[in-house]
Amino acid sequence: MPEHAREGTGQRVNFPLLPFSYIVGQAELRRMLAVAYVMGSSVGGVLISGERGTAKSTSVRSFAYMMDGWIPTTLPINATDDRVVGGWDIDSLMSGNPQLKKGLLQLASDTGFLYIDEVNLLDDHLVNLILDVVSTGVLVVERDGIDDVRLDVSFMLIGTMNPEEGSLRPQLLDRFGLFVAVEPEEPVDIRTKILRTVLRFDIERNQPRSQWIDDGRKGDLQTRARINAAKKAVSQVRMTDETMELCARVAAEFEVVGHRAEIVMARASMAVTALAGRRETTHRDVRAIARAAITHRRRDAAYMETFEWSDKDQDLLNQLIPEE
Numbered sequence: 009m010p011e012h013a014r015e016g017t018g019q020r021v022n023f024p025l026l027p028f029s030y031i032v033g034q035a036e037l038r039r040m041l042a043v044a045y046v047m048g049s050s051v052g053g054v055l056i057s058g059e060r061g062t063a064k065s066t067s068v069r070s071f072a073y074m075m076d077g078w079i080p081t082t083l084p085i086n087a088t089d090d091r092v093v094g095g096w097d098i099d100s101l102m103s104g105n106p107q108l109k110k111g112l113l114q115l116a117s118d119t120g121f122l123y124i125d126e127v128n129l130l131d132d133h134l135v136n137l138i139l140d141v142v143s144t145g146v147l148v149v150e151r152d153g154i155d156d157v158r159l160d161v162s163f164m165l166i167g168t169m170n171p172e173e174g175s176l177r178p179q180l181l182d183r184f185g186l187f188v189a190v191e192p193e194e195p196v197d198i199r200t201k202i203l204r205t206v207l208r209f210d211i212e213r214n215q216p217r218s219q220w221i222d223d224g225r226k227g228d229l230q231t232r233a234r235i236n237a238a239k240k241a242v243s244q245v246r247m248t249d250e251t252m253e254l255c256a257r258v259a260a261e262f263e264v265v266g267h268r269a270e271i272v273m274a275r276a277s278m279a280v281t282a283l284a285g286r287r288e289t290t291h292r293d294v295r296a297i298a299r300a301a302i303t304h305r306r307r308d309a310a311y312m313e314t315f316e317w318s319d320k321d322q323d324l325l326n327q328l329i330p331e332e
Contacts, residue, residue: 024213025079027224028070029231032202033193034063040188040300041071045164046239046279049142051272052185053165055127055176055304057315062190064168065125072121072164074228075235080121080166083112083138085129092134094149108157113138113147117161127167128176135176138165139183171315182265185272186297187304189315238282245278251289258298258328262321264305273301295329 031038037056044054056064072080083092094111116122122138124130141147142165149157167184175181193199212218252274259270277293284293303315 024221025070025073026066026205026209027221027228028067028074029227030205030209030224031063031067031070032205033198034067034190036300037064037067037188037190038071039296040186041067041166042235042238042283043276043279043297043300044166044186045071045075045235046242046282047185047275048164048239049145049162050275051279052139052183053142053167054186054188055181055184056166056168056188056190057171058168058190059170059172059192062192064190068121068123068166068168072119072123072166074232076120078119078121080123081112081116081119081163083122083124083130085126087112087130087134089134089137092137093147108149111147111149113141113161113163114159116163117159120163122163122165124165124167126169126173128169128174132177132180135180136183139180143183178265181304182268184304186276186300187315188300189303189317235283238279238285241287242278242282244287245281246288247274247278248289251277251291251294254291254294254329258294258325259302261324261328262302263307264302265307266305269302269305273297276301291329292332295325295331298325298329 028038040054044051056068058064069079072078089095090111092112094108094114110118113122124135124138127135141161142163145160145162147159147161149159165184169176181187193202208220212220255270255273255277258273259267262269264270273294276297277289280293280296281287281289299317299321303317
């Protein structure tokens with residue numbers, strides 16, 4: 009993997025990242041990133057909700073760097089349609105040889121990831137456009153003076169949001185495959201480990217060579233190999249009738265809107281199976297993914313500011329899929 013890269017360009021810059029292996033806590037977030045990567049566009053990416061300082065951006069960037077060797081292409085909140093989709097290159101227009109300039113969606117296809125920080129503050133029409141491209145794998149560039157250009161694109165979509173700053177419309181929430189709510193780690197020993205890791209990284213990142221960082225990169229290589237192996241093997245996973253029925257029952261009992269929840273639950277549970285090195289889904293695979301597939305699709309999600317998963321919700325899930 010290249011040492012460092014500028015977002016969306018592939019150029020090297022001095023931007024070291026904490027190895028993904030050294031991220032402390034946020035186990036659910038780390039697991040859902042792996043699941044979404046294994047399943048690709050058939051799941052529809054990950055929406056991460058959490059307050060400031062909960063390692064959302066750090067986890068996303070470190071995961072993308074681990075998997076594809078680049079910092080993810082990042083879409084700014086004030087992005088224009090031309091910047092997102094692509095348009096005429098101004099310099100080429102001035103020279104009389106007009107050329108189309110790649111938009112962020114094409115750059116994301118080059119780097120493998122599109123990261124939207126504070127996606128809830130992005131214009132709805134841009135969010136909808138991006139989600140359409142993710143689901144179809146086709147980007148249509150429409151510009152005056154040329155025939156429509158259709159491009160095949162593929163990337164993993166990751167959005168983060170601070171619920172204190174508002175939510176997404178329910179229709180857009182539903183289009184994200186998996187939802188993860190992250191909270192600050194409460195145990196003092198975990199918080200101490202986080203602090204120790206951050207302070208050590210501050211020192212090690214400035215060293216000409218750091219064995220500690222090298223060891224973290226080696227851990228990342230092992231994790232990447234396991235995830236890539238699961239991505240190759242997931243097509244061989246068999247979804248049993250029992251687990252299909254369980255996905256449907258969970259969606260019905262939680263009164264989710266539409267049928268996307270059980271579809272995502274089924275596909276994502278296959279990724280869990282593949283990551284575990286197995287070839288047939290079980291109820292524990294569905295249990296591992298259920299919360300991420302249904303939290304943002306419940307009928308009352310539109311009125312929830314924190315997407316709380318209550319004790320009552322957990323009790324219902326435990327009744328439907330008891331822990332082993």
